[in-house]
Amino acid sequence: MKLSPEQVRRVEENIEGHAVPEGHAAAPQLETVFGRHTFFLDDQGLSIVERSPLDEHVGNLVSVASWTNEKRTMLEPHDPEPTAVMVELGSEGMDGARTDDEY
Numbered sequence: 001m002k003l004s005p006e007q008v009r010r011v012e013e014n015i016e017g018h019a020v021p022e023g024h025a026a027a028p029q030l031e032t033v034f035g036r037h038t039f040f041l042d043d044q045g046l047s048i049v050e051r052s053p054l055d056e057h058v059g060n061l062v063s064v065a066s067w068t069n070e071k072r073t074m075l076e077p078h079d080p081e082p083t084a085v086m087v088e089l090g091s092e093g094m095d096g097a098r099t100d101d102e103y
Contacts, residue, residue, distance in 0.1 A: 001049060001059075003038040003089070011049060011087050015061065017042025033077060034064055043067075046075050049087065061085035 003011065008019045020027060020039040030039050030046070037048040045066035049059040061083045065075040 001038070001051060002036055003049060003059075007049075007059075007087075007089050008038060010089065011038075011040060011059070011061065011085075014085055014087050015040060015042055015047075017047075043072075047083065048080075049089075050080075050082075051089075052086065057089055057091060059087045059089045061087065 003019075012018055017040050020030065020041060027039075031037070034046075034048065040047045040049075040061070045063060047061050047063050050062050052058040052060055063078075063081040063083055065077045068074040068076045
């Protein structure tokens with residue numbers, strides 16, 4: 001899922017990493033491999049946020065690729081692995097769009 005700038009800020013407050021800018025040279029390749037998401041890099045590798053099945057206003061950070069070397073220059077995709085990180089996304093819908101009740 002694509003996140004709004006505010007949602008990205010909330011995720012970054014809860015992890016020791018940062019969002020991959022949409023204009024980054026690797027962004028198109030990441031989207032080809034993993035789909036349309038906001039991507040986050042940290043010491044463990046690459047993650048995305050998926051909406052919680054229990055609460056649409058909460059997202060779960062999900063690891064989708066791990067670093068393959070100590071220099072952290074190569075990522076190896078793996079099956080999605082939910083992490084313990086849960087983030088309050090607010091009332092914005094997927095792709096950062098407002099939900100109908102906000103208009």
